[in-house]
Structure formats: C-alpha cells, structure tokens
Amino acid sequence: MNILPLTVTDAVLSRRGKTILDGASATFDGAGLTAVMGPNGAGKTSLLRVLHGLDRLQEGKVEWATDPATAQAHQAFVFQTPVLMRRTVVENIAYPLHLRGIDKTEAISQAKDWTDRAGLTHAAKRDAATLSGGEQQKLALARALIADPRVLFLDEPTTNLDGQSTREIENLLHDTLAQGARIIMVTHNAAQAKRLADEVLFLHRGKVLEQSPVSSFFRKPKTAQAQAFLKGDIVE
Numbered sequence: 001m002n003i004l005p006l007t008v009t010d011a012v013l014s015r016r017g018k019t020i021l022d023g024a025s026a027t028f029d030g031a032g033l034t035a036v037m038g039p040n041g042a043g044k045t046s047l048l049r050v051l052h053g054l055d056r057l058q059e060g061k062v063e064w065a066t067d068p069a070t071a072q073a074h075q076a077f078v079f080q081t082p083v084l085m086r087r088t089v090v091e092n093i094a095y096p097l098h099l100r101g102i103d104k105t106e107a108i109s110q111a112k113d114w115t116d117r118a119g120l121t122h123a124a125k126r127d128a129a130t131l132s133g134g135e136q137q138k139l140a141l142a143r144a145l146i147a148d149p150r151v152l153f154l155d156e157p158t159t160n161l162d163g164q165s166t167r168e169i170e171n172l173l174h175d176t177l178a179q180g181a182r183i184i185m186v187t188h189n190a191a192q193a194k195r196l197a198d199e200v201l202f203l204h205r206g207k208v209l210e211q212s213p214v215s216s217f218f219r220k221p222k223t224a225q226a227q228a229f230l231k232g233d234i235v236e
C-alpha cells in the first residue's frame, strides 16, 4: 500500500502562547531516510508528532496519498523513551499483531522472529521493564517493524546508546529501507545522518529552512543558520 507522498503545508502549532511550528512545510516521498536536524527546541519532535497525527495543528494541513485511516494503518512511531507493557519481550513485540486480529500462535511466531532480528533472543522471556535502555529501544523498533510500516517515525532512536546497540539498530533500519519504507528520523548525530539518510530536513524556530539531499546539505548548507549549526556554533 503506497501512502506517500506525505505533505505538510504551512503548519502552525502553538502551546501555552508559544509558537512551536511556525509555517513549516515539507514533502516526503519514496523509499529512504529523512534526517530531521536542527537546534534544541527547533520543533523536531513536534513536527514528527504532527505528521503522525498525535497533535492537531492550529493552522495548515497534513495530507497523505490515501485517506487518513489507511495512512494510519501503515505507519509507526518509536518514541525517544519507549512505552513498554509489563509483559515479556516477545509479548510486547507481538502486540501490534494482536491489535490487527492476527491469530495468537501466528503473532507469537512472528514476534519470536523479530526478537531474534532485534538481537534480543537472550531476553525473549524477560519482563520488558527489566531491559537496558538499548534493549528497550531495540524492542520498540521491532514492535514498530512487525506490522511492516511504509512510513516509520523515529525520535532520536540511538541517543545514549553504546556502539553495539547503535549498530544493531542501524542494521535494522538498513533492512527497513531495503524493503522500500520511508523513515523520518530526528537525530542530533551528523555522522549517523551521513550513514543512513538520503536527505536532511533542517528545522529552525518552527520553520523548515531546508530539505536537501544529504551530500549537498553537509557540503553546502543553504542558510546561515544551517552553516552555523554544522560548525557547532550555538544556534537559537
């Protein structure tokens, strides 16, 4: 099911008198990974939440190629701090299949497969609450991927993780990209964006200043704000 392109047009989002998105516009299409970058507080997480339909805009619109319900059924969101159920790892990963009414034996069988793919075989029967941060992120990613989303939203999935967990997560993302998905991922890590992304969306004070192929963004950013950001200057 092709739910793309996804378009956000002139998005305005305010909270408690503060403008968080200030006329943000962007289009996402085809397979690949969009790295959403920008200074702290630029509105990156808020943009992802709006695209996924978690927050309603005051102005502007979010449109998919299909009706919203179809689009919703083919996308997934992995939060920076995953919300896990007090059940085993396998049961957590099987959950989206239960929601879709898939037979329990089949759901558990697929969940075991994803447990292995996520490098969590050793922890399959453990209560998810006892996992380390890296293991929880891998669980959350496997739980998102089991339903084969066409669009996957990720909010800094490897921040604070060690090298091995980061590599395992990036390997899962490479596989997901090879399956033709579009991943829209907030990252503060330029090296990671270069490893995974085909394009960078640079957000500053609630506006999309640039959405460019990854090589041109890092070689020749279009705005003074992006240049300063890449130099490591403090950008507000």
Ligand SMILES: Nc1ncnc2c1ncn2[C@@H]1O[C@H](COP(=O)(O)OP(=O)(O)OP(=O)(O)O)[C@@H](O)[C@H]1O
Pocket (backbone or CB within 6 Å): 015, 016, 018, 020, 038, 039, 040, 041, 042, 043, 044, 045, 046, 047
């Ligand atoms: N529900 C809310 N109520 C009030 N302010 C909010 C709310 N959500 C976000 N904000 C504010 O909006 C701004 C943008 O937040 P957001 O988390 O989207 O930015 P970000 O670019 O993801 O930041 P970071 O890189 O620090 O994670 C911040 O100043 C934040 O404090």
